[in-house]
Each structure stands twice: as C-alpha cells, then as structure tokens.
Amino acid sequence: MPGFAWIIIAMAVGLLLLWAWEMWRRNTRTAQSMELGVTDEDVDILRRNMPIYNRMPIDLQQQVQNLTLRFIEHKKFVPCGNLEEVTQEMKLTIAGNAAMLILNRPVRYPFRQVFSILVYPSSFFNSQEERAELMDGEAWPTGSVVVAWDSARKSAQDLRDGKNLIVHEFAHQLDLENGPADGLPEIDSVQVSTWARVLSKEFAKLRASANQGKRTLLDQYGAEDPAEFFAIVTEAFFERSDRLKNQHPELYDQLRHFYRVDPACWVDP
Numbered sequence: 001m002p003g004f005a006w007i008i009i010a011m012a013v014g015l016l017l018l019w020a021w022e023m024w025r026r027n028t029r030t031a032q033s034m035e036l037g038v039t040d041e042d043v044d045i046l047r048r049n050m051p052i053y054n055r056m057p058i059d060l061q062q063q064v065q066n067l068t069l070r071f072i073e074h075k076k077f078v079p080c081g082n083l084e085e086v087t088q089e090m091k092l093t094i095a096g097n098a099a100m101l102i103l104n105r106p107v108r109y110p111f112r113q114v115f116s117i118l119v120y121p122s123s124f125f126n127s128q129e130e131r132a133e134l135m136d137g138e139a140w141p142t143g144s145v146v147v148a149w150d151s152a153r154k155s156a157q158d159l160r161d162g163k164n165l166i167v168h169e170f171a172h173q174l175d176l177e178n179g180p181a182d183g184l185p186e187i188d189s190v191q192v193s194t195w196a197r198v199l200s201k202e203f204a205k206l207r208a209s210a211n212q213g214k215r216t217l218l219d220q221y222g223a224e225d226p227a228e229f230f231a232i233v234t235e236a237f238f239e240r241s242d243r244l245k246n247q248h249p250e251l252y253d254q255l256r257h258f259y260r261v262d263p264a265c266w267v268d269p
C-alpha cells in the first residue's frame with residue numbers, strides 16, 4: 001500500500017477516536033446532569049455566564065449544580081422595573097454565583113435567610129436610603145437581594161475586572177446571617193481572633209492607600225466600612241485569586257479557610 005494511503009487511514013482512525021471521545025464525554029456529562037436535574041442547556045449557561053465555573057474541579061462543579069437547583073427551587077425571583085420575566089438564564093447565573101460562596105459545607109437550604117431575588121434590567125434607584133441614588137445591587141437584612149441584570153451578568157462573565165456583583169451582594173448576605181453587616185460572618189471560634197486581626201489590618205491599609213490616592217489591587221470601595229471591605233475582598237478572592245494570594249497572603253488564607261476552597265489552584269480548562 002502506498003505511503004499516503006497509510007496517512008489517510010491513520011487520519012481516519014484518529015478522527016474516529018476523537019468522535020468516540022466526544023460522544024463518551026457528552027454522555028457522561030448528560031448522565032451527571034440528569035442525575036442532579038440540570039439540563040445540558042443549564043450547564044452551558046453556567047459555563048458561559050460564569051467562566052470561573054469552568055476552572056473548578058469536577059466535584060465543585062457538581063456542588064454548584066446541586067446548590068443552584070436548590071436555590072432556584074426555594075427562592076422567589078421577582079422581575080422589577082420594566083423586566084417582564086426572570087429567565088432561566090438569569091436564575092442560573094444568580095444562583096450559580098451565590099452557590100460558589102457556600103461550597104464544601106453541609107448546606108440544606110442555600111442562603112436560608114434570603115427569600116427573594118429582585119431583578120431589574122439595569123441600574124435602579126435605591127429604595128431604602130434617604131437620598132435617591134442609582135444602584136446596581138443591594139442586600140437587604142429583611143431577606144432580599146436586588147440586582148441589576150446587565151451589571152450582574154457582565155461582572156460575572158468578566159474575570160479580568162475583579163468585580164462580581166452577585167458575589168458582592170451574597171457576601172453581604174453571609175455577613176448578615178449572624179447579625180448586622182459588620183464584616184464578621186459566622187466563623188468558627190478557632191478562626192475568629194485571627195480573622196479579626198488580619199481583616200482589620202488589611203482594612204486599615206486599604207483606607208490609608210485610598211486616602212493617599214495610591215493604586216490598590218483591592219477595590220477602594222471597600223474602604224467605606226468593614227462590611228463593604230468583606231464584600232470586595234470576597235470578589236477579589238474569586239476573581240483575582242492569584243494576585244490576592246501573592247500580595248495579601250494572610251488575607252487570602254483567611255478567606256480560603258472561610259470559603260473552604262482554594263481558587264488560586266483552579267486552572268483554565
């Protein structure tokens with residue numbers, strides 16, 4: 001047989017093997033998803049709107065899927081402004097990002113104190129402050145989270161901006177689980193004193209840098225108060241994990257303990 005015939009046969013076998021691999025991978029994924037009740041379309045939305053999901057190890061992805069479904073099942077999603085309905089894409093994106101904050105812990109009801117998610121198509125006027133102000137997100141101690149969908153989706157999709165509106169608002173909700181928003185969520189007693197020491201020190205550093213007009217890795221909105229500081233360091237923990245680990249190792253370590261994951265180790269697929 002001439003040499004080129006062998007090349008063609010080898011290419012055909014290679015293509016066949018690739019096709020078989022893709023079929024096996026799809027079937028495996030479908031089987032896993034069906035077991036949990038998420039469809040392939042749902043998973044595709046998570047992959048597209050929550051790129052950090054693609055970096056997670058498979059067991060964490062499955063936890064996200066599972067928690068996302070339970071979240072959607074137990075919360076009321078309310079369309080606001082001129083939004084006609086809260087679509088499945090919106091629900092999955094919001095629930096998936098919130099789920100990322102409660103991995104590796106025994107959670108029966110995700111964010112048990114949150115009852116409703118109010119979704120505006122874009123920025124909205126705040127309802128509770130004395131002065132009307134345009135907002136992209138709010139976390140109410142009465143059990144609601146409010147988000148502007150355009151900002152929520154954009155900040156979740158873009159991992160380079162270091163921002164994630166959904167993560168920010170649900171970090172506030174974690175903070176609210178044990179009383180007023182003060183930057184001290186429910187932490188095990190062994191960690192509390194180190195947490196308080198490290199976060200106070202880092203908060204003071206951010207405030208000083210902001211006052212001096214210095215550039216910082218952390219969003220200077222966090223210099224407002226300890227509650228905002230906790231919310232913005234949570235965003236940085238998930239979106240800028242490498243740089244946070246390098247530049248603020250103690251802070252990274254505290255967040256790694258609290259969130260029970262190590263996103264600096266996650267890799268792009």
Ligand SMILES: [Zn+2]
Pocket residue numbers: 168172228231
């Ligand atoms: Zn905030």
